[in-house]
Amino acid sequence: MFTDDIERTHELTELESIMMSRFANRFYLNREVDPAIVKGILNSARYAATGANVQPWRVHVTAGNAKERLINAISAAHEASPGDHSSEYRYLPETLPEPFASRLREFGTVFFGSLGIGREDVAARAANTARNCRFFDAPVALIFTIDRRLEKGSWLDLGMFIQNVMLAAKARGLDTCTQEFLSRYHAVIRANLPLGPEELVVCTMAMGYGDPDWAKRRPQMPKLPVEGFASFHGF
Structure with missing residues (x-):
């Protein structure tokens, strides 16, 4: 198969190894991160591709007391009235078509199964979701924003910047987890x-x-082989 050919002939570079080892980590050690390391990560990430050099990203980095105040405010809002908060954009359509719906269900089975949380254990699932509000107890919390006047193309640029942040962090021995969930608490963050x-x-x-x-x-997490998402023409 095509994937087998890749594995036989393609020796992974250091960057590719970092890309393939990165995952959304939701469990962290109680260990501070030197702010110089975070600044170094952002210094590298700013070289992300961006159409016409617009550079649409903004990031607010919090730690220590500033992060704790944010955590307390978000947690209070989530506990008191989570239904009153919603994101300013839609991440997924209301009805997710196939094959994407099946992949989402598979994610839930794999992820919650690894935590020993059953499909019907509503309380345990809710408790796990609430950990988002604490940024999974990670020592650094970043908030990514974009100018609301920009269009979808700039959102692509922002995604490439965020990916650069994740890869640069992994290269420095740090883990990350992006959280669309907390965008619903934008008013609290603001x-x-x-x-x-x-x-x-x-x-x-x-x-x-x-x-x-x-x-x-x-x-x-299961990933499609190359032939599952790519077609080659003229080779």
Whole structure:
């Protein structure tokens, strides 16, 4: 098969190994991250591709007391009235078509199964969701925003910037987890951080030193082989 040919003939570069080892880590050690490391990650990430050099990204980085105040505010809002909060954009359509719906269900089975949480255990699932509000106890929390006046093309650029952040962090021994979930609490975030009125909260990110025990036990999410998503013409 085509994938087998790749594995036989293609020796992974260091960058590719980092790309393939990265995953959304939701368990972190109680270990501070040197702010110089975070600045170094962002310094590298700013070289992300961006159409016409627009550079549409903004990121608010929090740690220490600033992060704790944000966590407390978001957690209080989530506990009191989660239904009153919603994102300023739609991440997925209301009805997810196939094959994407099946992949989403598979994710839930694999992820919650790895935590020992059953499909019908509503309380345990809710408790796990609430961990988002604490940024999974990671020492650094980042909030990514984009100017709401921009169009979809700039959102592509923002995604490439965020991917650069994740890869640069992994290269420095840090793990990350992006969180679309917390975009629904944009008003709470805005009340606790100096966001401009034009800034739309796209997602947040937990960053820190991942728990090595969890890294050994965490499941590998299934990915399609190359022939499952790519077609080649003229080769």
